[in-house]
Amino acid sequence: MSATSSLAPPDGGREVEPAAGKAPRSRGDRVFAGTARAAGIAILVALAGVFVFLTVEGLPGLSQTAATYTPNTSFLSYVAPLLFGTVLAAVLALLLAVPFAFGIALFISHYAPRRLAVPVAYVVDLLAAVPSVVFGLWGARSLAPYLVGAHDWLAAHLGWLPFFDGPASVTGRTVFTAGIVLAIMVLPIITAISREIFAQTPRLNEEAALALGATRWEMIRLTVFPYARSGMVSAVMLGLGRALGETMAVAMVLSASPVVTLNLISNTNPATIASNIASSFTEATPAKLHVLIATGLVLFAFTFAVNFAARWVVGRSARRMAR
Amino acid sequence: MSTTELAVQDVTTSLRLAQPRLPRWAPALVGVLAVAAAGLPALLLGWGLVPWLFLAAVLFLVVLPLWSLAVENARAAVDRLMTSLVWTTFGVAMIPLAWLIWTVVKNGASVISIEFLTFDMRNIVSDGGGIYHALLGTLLVTGAAALISVPVGLFAAIYLVEYGKGSRLAKWVTFLVDVMTGIPSIVAGLFALALFVLIFGPEIRLGFGGSVALSLLMIPIVVRSTEEMLRLVPDDLREASYALGVPKWRTITKVVLPTSLGGIITGVMLAVARVIGETAPLLVVAGKTDSVNMNLFNERMTTLPVYIYYQFTQPGVAPAGTGGDAPGIARAWGAALVLIAIVMVLNLIARLVGKIYAPRKG
Amino acid sequence: MAKSIDVSDLNIYYGDFLAVEGVNMTIKARSVTAFIGPSGCGKSTMLRSLNRMHEVIPGARVEGKIMVDGQSLYDASIDPVAVRRQIGMVFQRPNPFPTMSIYDNVLAGNRLNAKKLSKSEGDTIVERSLQAANLWTEVKDRLNKPGMGLSGGQQQRLCIARAIAVEPQVLLMDEPCSALDPISTSAIEDLIHELKSDYTIVIVTHNMQQAARVSDDTGFFNLKATGEPGHLVEFNPTKKMFTNPDQESTEAYISGRFG
CATH class of the missing domain: 1.10.3720.10 (MetI-like)
Known part of the structure; x- marks a missing residue:
C-alpha cells in the first residue's frame, strides 16, 4: 500500500485545497465518512432494536393465563418479589463493597508505597476480569459451605434483627452469601473508578493542605473527598447497576423461591430477576418465555434508570464546578 | 495595624515543634501483640484462622489509636485509625482473590488432561x-x-x-x-x-x-x-x-x-x-x-x-462406591x-x- | 514570635539522586531572605526542606541539620505536621481549595485543630488575616463566594491569608509571583514588606529585581556543573550581593551573563 501514493493516479484528494473546508470531497472521503457515520447510526439502530424486540416479545408476557405465573397469578405479583430480591441483593452487595472499594482506592492512590500500589491496582483489575460463572462456582462450592458457621453465629447472636431471623441455612446458599459474592464482583469496578478520581486531585491542593499542618487523613478529607465527591457517587451507582444485572453468581449461589423476606440467612430466599431468567429458562414454555422477557425488560428499565441517575449526578456537579 | 497587636499578644509563644510521638515501630509492635493476644482465645476455643485474624485486626484498630490518643493527640489518633483502616481494607480484599484462584487451581489442575x-x-x-x-x-x-x-x-x-x-x-x-x-x-x-x-x-x-x-x-x-x-x-x-x-x-x-x-x-x-x-x-x-x-x-x-x-x-452421579x-x-x-x-x-x-x-x- | 533558622551541612536527596549539597546558612528572624539562581539548581527543594514538605514526595530525604529556635527539625521526636503548622508556605501557583468559600479557605488551617471555633472567633481571624494580606477591602462583601472566583493575584493573597491565619512563626514563599501580572506582583511585594515586621520570610524568586527589592539577605544557588548537585554559592546581605558579591559567578549571574 505504501506505493499507492506514487503509482496510483492522483485521486481527488490531490485537488482538494486544504484551506477550503467546503471544497468537494473525494469519493474515498465520502465513502469513508459515510461508513463511519453508518457505524454510529448502527449503534442507534441496535439500541432501538433492543427496546423494540424486547417490547414486542415481552408485551404478551404481561397478559398470559394465570397458570403461567405460578405460584402467583399476575405479572405484577410475579415480578414484584423478583424485583425485591434484585434490589435486596444489590443493596447488600453495595453496603459490603463500598467501604472496601473506597479504602482500596485510597490505599492505591494515597497510602501504599509505589512499589506496592502498582501491583495492587493490577490485581484489582484481574479481579474484575474473572468471569462471573467462576465467581458463582466458587461462591456455591467454596464460600457457601465456609459461611455456614457464620450463618449459625448470626442467627444465634443477631437473631433479633429481621435480617438474621433464622433458622440459619445449613447449606449457606443464601442471599447473605450471594450478597458477599456480588460485593466481591462490584468491588473492582468501584475501586477502579474512584481510584482514578482520587489520583486526579490536584497536587497543589494537597500540598496546600499539608503545608497548613494537616495530617494525611485531614488532607484527604479537605482536598480529595470534596474534589472526588461526584465521581464517588457515580462509581457507586455504576457498581449498583452491575450488581442489579448480575446473573450467574446469584443463580448459582441461591436456592431461590418467590418470597419477599428481609431474612438474609434462611433457606427461603427471593430470587433476582436475572437469576430467575437463567434458572427458569430451560423449562420455559413459549408463554413463559414471554413472561421472562417481560421481566428482562423491567430489569433493563430499572438499570437504565440507575445509570441515568448516575450520569445526571455527575453532569450536574460538573456544571456546578464549572461555574 | 492589627498584625502588631497580634504580635504583642503572642509574644510569649515559643516554638513547640517537639511533641510526644509514638516510636516508628509502634504499629509493628501493636500488630504483633494483637495477633498474640487474639491467639490466646483462638487456641483455647479452637478457632480457625479467620476468626483469629479478625479479632487481631479489631484489637489492632482499637489499641493503636488509643495509644496514639494517650501519647500524641486526637488528630494523630484519627490519622492512625484511618491509615490502619485503609491498610486493613486492602488486606481483607486480597483474601477472596487469593482464595478463589487457589481453589480453582487446586480443584481444576487435577482434571485437566489431554482427554x-x-x-x-x-x-x-x-x-x-x-x-x-x-x-x-x-x-x-x-x-x-x-x-x-x-x-x-x-x-x-x-x-x-x-x-x-x-x-x-x-x-x-x-x-x-x-x-x-x-x-x-x-x-x-x-x-x-x-x-x-x-x-x-x-x-x-x-x-x-x-x-x-x-x-x-x-x-x-x-x-x-x-x-x-x-x-x-x-x-x-x-x-x-x-x-x-x-x-x-x-x-x-x-x-x-x-x-x-x-x-x-x-x-x-x-x-x-x-x-x-x-x-x-x-x-x-x-x-x-x-x-x-x-x-x-x-x-x-x-x-x-x-x-x-x-x-x-x-453434575450427574458419582460412580458407585467412591463417595x-x-x-x-x-x-x-x-x-x-x-x-x-x-x-x-x-x-x-x-x-x-x-x-x-x-x-x-x- | 518570629524565629531564626540555622542550616548546617544540609544534603537533600530524591531517592538516590543528590539534589542539593552542603548548604550552610543562617536565616535571620523578622527579615526577608531570598533564594535566587538558575532553574533546577535546588532553590525550591531547599525551601521545601525548611518545613518538611520535601518529604511528601516518595523517596525524598534529607541529611544534615536544620535548627529552628534551638530544635532540630529532622529529629525523630519532631512531628512534621506540627512543623508545617508553625512554618507556613505559599506556593508558586495560587491554590485555594476549590470547593470552599473565601471565608472557609482562610479558616481551613484553624479548623484542623480539634477545638471548635465560635462564629465570632472565626470572624475575627478571617478579618485579621485578610487585612494582613491586604485583601479585606476587596472581598469583605463576598466572603461566602468560592475562592476560585477571585483573580490570580487575589487568590495568591487569599493563600497568604490562609497561611498566616494559623499564626505561623516562619513564612516560606515559593516563587509567589511567577504566575501573576505586574500589578498583582507589586501588591504582593508590598505585602511582604509589611509582613516582615512579624514573620521570618524566606522567598524563592526567579526575578532578581524582586530579590533586590524585597529581601534583606540573599542566597545564590547554582549547579557546580550539568548533572552535578546544586549548592549554595554565596549567602550575603542583599545590598552587598548586588553591589559587590564575593564570588565571580554570582556577579556573572546577577549581571545577566548567564542563567
Missing part, C-alpha cells in the same frame, strides 16, 4: 468427557462477536472523533454508548433471543445469536477505548498531513490509526477478555449441547462458561481453570501490546 481438552460430552453419563466442544463454541461465538463489533466500534469511534464533533447524531451516539455499557448481560441475551424468535419461531437456538448478544456488550467497550486512543493523537499530526494535501480519510487510515494502533488493539483484546467469560446471554440464546457443533447458524452451541454452569447444575463429588463438579472446576487461564492470557497480551506500542516518552 479433557480433546473430548466432548457425547454419551458421557458419569466420568470422562471433556470441553472440546465448549472450547470450539467459545472460540467461534466470541470470534464472530469480535468480527461484528470491532468494525462497528472502530468506525463509530472514528465518526465520533473525526467527523461528528458537536453534531446531534454524535451526542446521541455518545449517550447511547453510555446506556449500552449499562445493559445487563442477560438483557442482551434476551434481546438476541427475541430477535431470532421473532424471525424463526420460539424453538430457535443458535450460536450466532450468542455472537449478536456478545457484540452488543462488546461494542461500547471498543468504542470507548478507541475513542480515547484517537483523542490522544495530537491535532498537529492531522494538520501536518492535511497541509501535505492528503485527504481526510487517508490521513485517518495512514496517520491517525497507525499512531493509536497499540491502544486500539489493547482495548479490543480487553473487550474480548471481558465478553469471553459471559454466561447469561449464551445460556439464553445459544443453549447447550453435548456434541461438537461447528456451524454458528444452525443448532445449539455450548460455550465454556455455559458448560461450567451446566456441569455445576447437572466423592459428582463428576460434573470436577469438570466444572477444570473448565473454570481453562477459562480463567484464557482470560488472564488475553489480559496479559493486551497489556504487553499496550506497552510495546506505547508512544515513546521524552
Whole structure:
C-alpha cells in the first residue's frame, strides 16, 4: 500500500485545497465518512432494536393465563418479589463493597508505597476480569459451605434483627452469601473508578493542605473527598447497576423461591430477576418465555434508570464546578 | 495595624515543634501483640484462622489509636485509625482473590488432561468427557462477536472523533454508548433471543445469536477505548498531513490509526477478555449441547462458561462406591481453570501490546 | 514570635539522586531572605526542606541539620505536621481549595485543630488575616463566594491569608509571583514588606529585581556543573550581593551573563 501514493493516479484528494473546508470531497472521503457515520447510526439502530424486540416479545408476557405465573397469578405479583430480591441483593452487595472499594482506592492512590500500589491496582483489575460463572462456582462450592458457621453465629447472636431471623441455612446458599459474592464482583469496578478520581486531585491542593499542618487523613478529607465527591457517587451507582444485572453468581449461589423476606440467612430466599431468567429458562414454555422477557425488560428499565441517575449526578456537579 | 497587636499578644509563644510521638515501630509492635493476644482465645476455643485474624485486626484498630490518643493527640489518633483502616481494607480484599484462584487451581489442575481438552460430552453419563466442544463454541461465538463489533466500534469511534464533533447524531451516539455499557448481560441475551424468535419461531437456538448478544456488550467497550486512543493523537499530526494535501480519510487510515494502533488493539483484546467469560446471554440464546457443533447458524452451541454452569447444575452421579463429588463438579472446576487461564492470557497480551506500542516518552 | 533558622551541612536527596549539597546558612528572624539562581539548581527543594514538605514526595530525604529556635527539625521526636503548622508556605501557583468559600479557605488551617471555633472567633481571624494580606477591602462583601472566583493575584493573597491565619512563626514563599501580572506582583511585594515586621520570610524568586527589592539577605544557588548537585554559592546581605558579591559567578549571574 505504501506505493499507492506514487503509482496510483492522483485521486481527488490531490485537488482538494486544504484551506477550503467546503471544497468537494473525494469519493474515498465520502465513502469513508459515510461508513463511519453508518457505524454510529448502527449503534442507534441496535439500541432501538433492543427496546423494540424486547417490547414486542415481552408485551404478551404481561397478559398470559394465570397458570403461567405460578405460584402467583399476575405479572405484577410475579415480578414484584423478583424485583425485591434484585434490589435486596444489590443493596447488600453495595453496603459490603463500598467501604472496601473506597479504602482500596485510597490505599492505591494515597497510602501504599509505589512499589506496592502498582501491583495492587493490577490485581484489582484481574479481579474484575474473572468471569462471573467462576465467581458463582466458587461462591456455591467454596464460600457457601465456609459461611455456614457464620450463618449459625448470626442467627444465634443477631437473631433479633429481621435480617438474621433464622433458622440459619445449613447449606449457606443464601442471599447473605450471594450478597458477599456480588460485593466481591462490584468491588473492582468501584475501586477502579474512584481510584482514578482520587489520583486526579490536584497536587497543589494537597500540598496546600499539608503545608497548613494537616495530617494525611485531614488532607484527604479537605482536598480529595470534596474534589472526588461526584465521581464517588457515580462509581457507586455504576457498581449498583452491575450488581442489579448480575446473573450467574446469584443463580448459582441461591436456592431461590418467590418470597419477599428481609431474612438474609434462611433457606427461603427471593430470587433476582436475572437469576430467575437463567434458572427458569430451560423449562420455559413459549408463554413463559414471554413472561421472562417481560421481566428482562423491567430489569433493563430499572438499570437504565440507575445509570441515568448516575450520569445526571455527575453532569450536574460538573456544571456546578464549572461555574 | 492589627498584625502588631497580634504580635504583642503572642509574644510569649515559643516554638513547640517537639511533641510526644509514638516510636516508628509502634504499629509493628501493636500488630504483633494483637495477633498474640487474639491467639490466646483462638487456641483455647479452637478457632480457625479467620476468626483469629479478625479479632487481631479489631484489637489492632482499637489499641493503636488509643495509644496514639494517650501519647500524641486526637488528630494523630484519627490519622492512625484511618491509615490502619485503609491498610486493613486492602488486606481483607486480597483474601477472596487469593482464595478463589487457589481453589480453582487446586480443584481444576487435577482434571485437566489431554482427554479433557480433546473430548466432548457425547454419551458421557458419569466420568470422562471433556470441553472440546465448549472450547470450539467459545472460540467461534466470541470470534464472530469480535468480527461484528470491532468494525462497528472502530468506525463509530472514528465518526465520533473525526467527523461528528458537536453534531446531534454524535451526542446521541455518545449517550447511547453510555446506556449500552449499562445493559445487563442477560438483557442482551434476551434481546438476541427475541430477535431470532421473532424471525424463526420460539424453538430457535443458535450460536450466532450468542455472537449478536456478545457484540452488543462488546461494542461500547471498543468504542470507548478507541475513542480515547484517537483523542490522544495530537491535532498537529492531522494538520501536518492535511497541509501535505492528503485527504481526510487517508490521513485517518495512514496517520491517525497507525499512531493509536497499540491502544486500539489493547482495548479490543480487553473487550474480548471481558465478553469471553459471559454466561447469561449464551445460556439464553445459544443453549447447550453435548456434541461438537461447528456451524454458528444452525443448532445449539455450548460455550465454556455455559458448560461450567451446566456441569455445576447437572453434575450427574458419582460412580458407585467412591463417595466423592459428582463428576460434573470436577469438570466444572477444570473448565473454570481453562477459562480463567484464557482470560488472564488475553489480559496479559493486551497489556504487553499496550506497552510495546506505547508512544515513546521524552 | 518570629524565629531564626540555622542550616548546617544540609544534603537533600530524591531517592538516590543528590539534589542539593552542603548548604550552610543562617536565616535571620523578622527579615526577608531570598533564594535566587538558575532553574533546577535546588532553590525550591531547599525551601521545601525548611518545613518538611520535601518529604511528601516518595523517596525524598534529607541529611544534615536544620535548627529552628534551638530544635532540630529532622529529629525523630519532631512531628512534621506540627512543623508545617508553625512554618507556613505559599506556593508558586495560587491554590485555594476549590470547593470552599473565601471565608472557609482562610479558616481551613484553624479548623484542623480539634477545638471548635465560635462564629465570632472565626470572624475575627478571617478579618485579621485578610487585612494582613491586604485583601479585606476587596472581598469583605463576598466572603461566602468560592475562592476560585477571585483573580490570580487575589487568590495568591487569599493563600497568604490562609497561611498566616494559623499564626505561623516562619513564612516560606515559593516563587509567589511567577504566575501573576505586574500589578498583582507589586501588591504582593508590598505585602511582604509589611509582613516582615512579624514573620521570618524566606522567598524563592526567579526575578532578581524582586530579590533586590524585597529581601534583606540573599542566597545564590547554582549547579557546580550539568548533572552535578546544586549548592549554595554565596549567602550575603542583599545590598552587598548586588553591589559587590564575593564570588565571580554570582556577579556573572546577577549581571545577566548567564542563567
